[in-house]
Amino acid sequence: MESAVHQRGVGLRPDSAPESTLLIVDDDEHVRRALRRVLRRARCRVLDVPDAPGALRILEAEPVQVVVSDYRMPGMSGVELLREVKERWPRVQRVLLTGQADSTAIEEAVNQSEIYRFIWKPWDDGHLLITIQSAVDQYWIVEENARLQKLVAQRNAELERLNRDLDGQLAARSQALVRAAQEWRACFDAIGDPLAIMRDGGCEVVRANAAFARAAGVQINLLNGLRCAEHGFGALPCPSRCALPRGGAAEREARFGERTWLVRSFPFEAESVTVVVYKDVTDEREVTRRLFHAEKMSAVGQLAGGVAHEINNPLGGILAFAQLMSREERSADDIENLRLIQDAANRAKRIVESLLRFSRRPREEEKGPVELSQVFEDALFLLSSQLKGGRFEVVRRYEPAVALANANQLQQIAVNLLVNALQAMGGEGRVVLTTGASDPGRVRLSVTDSGPGIRPEIAKRIFEPFFTTKPEGQGTGLGLSICYQIAEEHGGSIRAESGPDQGACFVVELPAAHQRKDREDITS
Structure with missing residues (x-):
């Protein structure tokens, strides 16, 4: 008898995470070889041994999901082997390989081993593959059920413990909610820009921060229910008069008194209230205006430099012609007039050169x-x-x-x-x-x-x-x-x-x- 162990390793199913192992026990090498050849199409790892002791050694050494055993074997029979497998590894699925004439084997297998299926000799390859596949699936179903039962037991114990501690946890949650509300209020009031939650299109205050109270000139405990009148919430404009569009977030600038405000609104979807944020942009707008003015002055300076550059050419001509005319024979009055022309032109030239030197952009x-x-x-x-x-x-x-x-x-x-x-x-x-x-x-x-x-x-x-x-x-x-x-x-x-x-x-x-x-x- 051959005592070697033969195996072929692949996964059971493409979508199966755990690896499945099939153990064949038969004293006939030809039967084992035929089974291995058929089970190549079953994507599982196949082990085979010639006798029951070899099968028990494998079961003790590594996990096996399905055992297929021949009924008639020397020494321990297939029924005896499967009965011991049932006692020691009850989740392992047991399949008996027997001839159709072995009615005694069927009775013993049902009564003693509680086998999962019979495979008749000679077998049909398709029926054999379906039987093995069903046995493997049954193993993982039993395994998953056991895992779920254990998990349910753990969850039940956890639920019982949680139920016992429920009152304490509810008290802790209540304290945490109170702290969260206090922290939210502190953060809400720490915002430097006036901020309020309003209803009725921005006419009535539901809640507002300390900056809003200061700007409105109202004590913070009197803000709830405050309605906009002609004073416009103190120093703040009334959002309902800012023509803010309804139905979505929007912003609009509003001039109120000597200040310019950027008013932003963020409506709640489930309620008819709106979050309104005010930002004083008076200084920003002034800085922007001055920047525009500075850019305009820079452009004017560049233009002056260009004009001064263009004046140089006619000034040079005036000086040249005045010098040429002064060399000719002229009266004293003409000579004096020409000298005055040269002096004025030289002065203009010096002014132009100074303007050019001042307006020119120097390099580093x-x-x-x-x-x-x-x-x-x-x-x-x-x-x-x-x-x-x-x-x-x-x-x-x-x-x-x-x-x-x-x-x-x-x-x-x-x-x-x-x-x-x-x-x-x-x-x-x-x-x-x-x-x-x-x-x-x-x-x-x-x-x-x-x-x-x-x-x-x-x-x-x-x-x-x-x-x-x-x-x-x-x-x-x-x-x-x-x-x-x-x-x-x-x-x-x-x-x-x-x-x-x-x-x-x-x-x-x-x-x-x-x-x-x-x-x-x-x-x-």
Whole structure:
């Protein structure tokens, strides 16, 4: 008899997660071989042994779902083997292979082994495959039922434990809900923008946060049921008057008093209430307006630069013709008139060149030694018409000071500081321009005026973009912020101090440039 174990391994079904194993027990090698050949089409792992002891060893070593045993075998018969399998592994499905004449085997198998199916010899291949498939399915059904019964038992025990603890859990849940409501209320009130839940199209308050109460001028405990009247919820506009569309989220700007509000509405789907959020956008709109104004002024500056560039050509022609005519023999009056023409043209040319130099956009790499006193002189020349218009005294206190900087950008700082000083003094006053050395490796320039000075409450904001104390239309609030940016880009700084006569003093410190003599010594 052959004692070797033969196996063929594949899954039972394409959709079956667990692997199924079939054990064939028959002392006839030809029968076992025939069964293996037929069961190749059954997608399961097939093991075969020639006797009952070998089958028991396999069952003890690994899981098996179906045992197919011949009835007549030497030693332990098939019925005895299947009876022991039933006692030791009751979930394993048992199939008896027997001849149709073995009625005794059928009776014993039914009474003692409680077999699942009979397979008659000789068998039909299709019937054999269906029988084996049914036995395997039955095993997994029994296995799943056992698992479900165990799970149901566990769930029942868990439900009993939960029922015993239900009162305690309900109390804990109630406390948690109270805490959640308190946290929600704290978060609701912590929102900085006014927010309210309203009904009746936004006319009646159901609930609102602390910011809404402050803006409406109402105590927070009196908000519930508050209705919109002509006052429009205090400082807030009434949403019902904002023409907000119904049926979906919407937003609309509303001007109320001196403030501009962005009103957003978010309706609830299941209830006739709406969440309304207010946002004060007055400052944002003002900043946007000033940005548009700054862009417009930048475009005007570029246009002025282009116009100045175009004026250079006719000015050159005027100078050339005036010089040619002055060389001819003319009367003294003509010569004097030609000299006046040349002087006026030269003055116009200097103004145009200054405008071009001031309006030209400097490149980052255009830095070199810049004499600070010359920066002031160029700025004074640009502002000569304004200086003549009032009774201004300009005091120059120049000491040698050469900065490593961009001349055009420094000229922009000087012009801005001078313009601010002249405007602060009104029609008359005294301006002191100072240049000189500062800390080691740095130089400074300063502009001091005899105006009213800078109030302490605005001193910390004067370098902020768009902050200005000038009347509407007379300033963009960008001059000092541009000066601050230029000074920072040069590795320097700008600050405001109190002048000796209670005026304002702006001090700019910059990195010093190496002297030409030092560079020549190093080169030689």
